[in-house]
Amino acid sequence: MTFSNDSQLDPGRVGGGGGRGVAVGGGIGGTLLLLVVGLFFGQDGIDALTGGGEDTGGSSSGQEQFAHCETGADANQYSDCRMIATAQSLDQFWEGYLPQAAGERYVLPGLELYQGRDSTACGTASSAVGPFYCPADQTVWLDVAFFDELQTQFGAEGGPLAEEYVLAHEFGHHIQHQIGTLGYAQQDPQGPESGAVRVELQADCFAGLWARGASGDTSGAVDLQEVTPEQLEQALNAASVIGDDRIQATTQGRVNPEAFTHGTSRQRQLWFWAGYRTGDLDQCDTFAARDLDNPPAL
Template sequence: MSFNDNSQLNGGRVGSGGGGRGIAVGGGLGGAVLLLLAGLFFGQDGIDALTGGNQDDTQSTQQVDSGLADRCRTGEDANRDTECRMVATVQSLDQFWGGYFPEVTGKKYTLPQVELFRGTDSTSCGQASSATGPFYCPPDSTVYLDTGFFDQMRSQFGADADALAQEYVMAHEVGHHVQNLQGTLGRAQQDPQGATSAAVRTELQADCYAGMWAHHATEPGGAVQLEPIT
């Protein structure tokens, strides 16, 4: 879906980082791709443990254009540029969860970090690439997304990788951040196998959280607003 052209973006909201080891959640092309909401329910049958294997953590990273702050200023920019669309989506998610999470939990909402890249990147959960898919890394509370992944969605899965599908993928990963703040994310590792496992339920809940955002993102009042979903 398109963002309101008058939405005000902060390109500096999306940054970069890396290093260390941990467990990555909610990514990987080897998992199931589920359909929901305008043709795309993106999830995974289980949790990928990304320890990096024998890969060298010093592999070069092809960072996304560092000029996001200059390039991504309005909703109009988000509607024509994939990386600016991710910036707008993250800001919209900040708006929603920043208000809703404290309201229903009584706890402070801590913003996740978000890193866009192309190629490979070192993270606290090991090596990241478009082959791993977008994922949330709990140790550094960061969502990692190779924007080339959307090209793979089209070429390998024949999936709709247009605006709402891209936004929904980001919202799903931020849903894992919400679970991390709730203290429920670790249940996926305690019960990782089977169709009714906690791992699958964790993915389904993150999709539910993404749907909650999509519903409220069209409401007026925020600096970033999604156009009504048809």
């Protein structure tokens, strides 16, 4: 989606929010991260994350690094500014929606835009890992260079809503952390019907909720214009290229459902669409779904 040019961006949103260094019970931090880290890099991503090494970039916070991110026009031109504006839009949406839908007060997650490699409460993050949510510091970690890789390595069409979908998915993991569903990924980590897959598909559905609810919302500092059919197709395309089946076929030459952790391309599209079409949190209950290929709402 495109931001109205007069939207007011808050560069201080980067580094803001989150429970910095707060450990989550049950070993959820480091172990769960290996399941929800990134969107698609599998074992390579895990190796990169746990490999340690010195930071080559670092997270960027504060007014100076993002001084060029002032308005919606900047968000429409630069990916880092777009992430700031999208985070503000996600905050606006979930602050109003979550108490109403789930009886939970929205807790602001952290957002760190890092470059190359950085240290998190869940271990060392690498740009090879891709965007991820760390429950131990309640922060989304993202290297915006990833969006170029999404197109060049995975063949995504790109576009503003495709990038925004990625951040909305990671914020979805934070919502799961709040409502208590994130831990299912740790309890049941692999397989076509696994808790891990259901966690990821629910986060896709939550991203769809935001896309519907934020579209045309003029109540806050950032104003997302109405989503267009072309932009919606770009988001669905991004969801498709990061399905387990497509990634396995591309990287391994075969598909092994027993190793699924995120869901198929079709499932990721369907559950995003379920959230977008209904705007109803209850329709994102992937854990009650008997058939993940057929969301009840559709």
